[in-house]
Amino acid sequence: MEHTLNGKIALVTGGGRGIGAAIALKLASLGATTIVCGRTLARLQHTAGQIRSAGGQGEAMACDVADWNSVAAVADGVQKTFGRVDILVNNAGIGTFGGPLHTMPTDKWEAMFNTNLRGVFYMIRAFAPMMISGGGGDIVNISSLAGKNAVPNGAAYSATKWGLNGLTYSVAEELRGHKIRVAVICPGSTQTEFGAHEGKSPDKMLIAEDVAHAVETLVTLRPQAFISEVLLRPTQKP
Ligand SMILES: NC(=O)c1ccc[n+]([C@@H]2O[C@H](COP(=O)([O-])OP(=O)(O)OC[C@H]3O[C@@H](n4cnc5c(N)ncnc54)[C@H](OP(=O)(O)O)[C@@H]3O)[C@@H](O)[C@H]2O)c1
Secondary structure (H helix, E strand, O other), X not given: OOOOOOOOEEEEEOOOOHHHHHHHHHHHHOOOEEEEXXXXXXXXXXXXXXXXXXXXXXXXXXXXXXXXXXXXXXXXXXXXXXXXXXXXXXXXXXXXXXXXXXXXXHHHHHHHHHHHHHHHHXXXXXXXXXXXXXXXXXXXXXXXXXXXXXXXXXXXXXXXXXXXXXXXXXXXXXXXXXXXXXXXXXXXXXXXXXXXXXXXXXXXOEXXXXXXXXXXXXXXXXXXXXXXXXXXXXXXXX
16 A cells, blocks of 8 residues: 555545545545545445455445535534544535436436535535645545536536536635645546446446546645646547
8 A cells, every 4th residue: 555645534425336435445545544425324334344454544424415414414523533634525426317408307406406516515615614724635526527518318417517617616716725726527437336328338438446546646746736627538439
């Protein structure tokens, strides 16, 4: 194990599976004490167990990012247990695809915006003050190339990610004076349980570890340098 993040506290939302789990394993392998959050405690405990089996430090905390009370309770727990957070990865996200916007059930809109956008606001609202008092840190938001492109039959998902990009660029300016780098990664199609890959070739898609590699690059830069946005594309269109 390398230990470039020794002594750091990292928190990854949606860390129980997929891209979030790969990011959590990577940060822990670099020495960060890594907290994974999500709604399904068993999946979180599995990731935390993998971290510990590999010799790292992992913690699981149940959290629904769309629920302010749940986010505030986790922030309180992190403050009491660790006293700080250095790296926050807002990865939790959901997507509904499969039809034009005018046929989409309205509750699907609510669920996507509440998770993908409101959830990131809640996490930043709860954890940025802790980072400011700790003297700096990194916030990495996992967006999507759907936040850069038109996505027919995925308009609402695309809108959440365009919104997340705009939020990220603005908050980056708000927090850079506090030595906090706020960056966004926009991956293309990635092999996970995320359900938007019909008709795509899995062997051409990204894997979760590609996104984790990008996160590693961002958070291990010299404090004086800042990669603010990464567009992570599969080499061949899947
Ligand atoms: N896979 C892709 O092709 C792809 C491409 C570009 C961007 N992305 C983005 O990458 C991120 C991760 O996606 P993935 O592919 O790893 O998807 P995934 O396998 O479906 O995992 C999503 C994670 O988010 C968590 N989550 C969902 N709602 C939550 C909530 N309200 N509160 C807390 N956690 C919640 C889930 O855990 P629980 O259900 O247990 O809460 C799960 O751990 C998402 O933001 C997605 O939009 C994915």
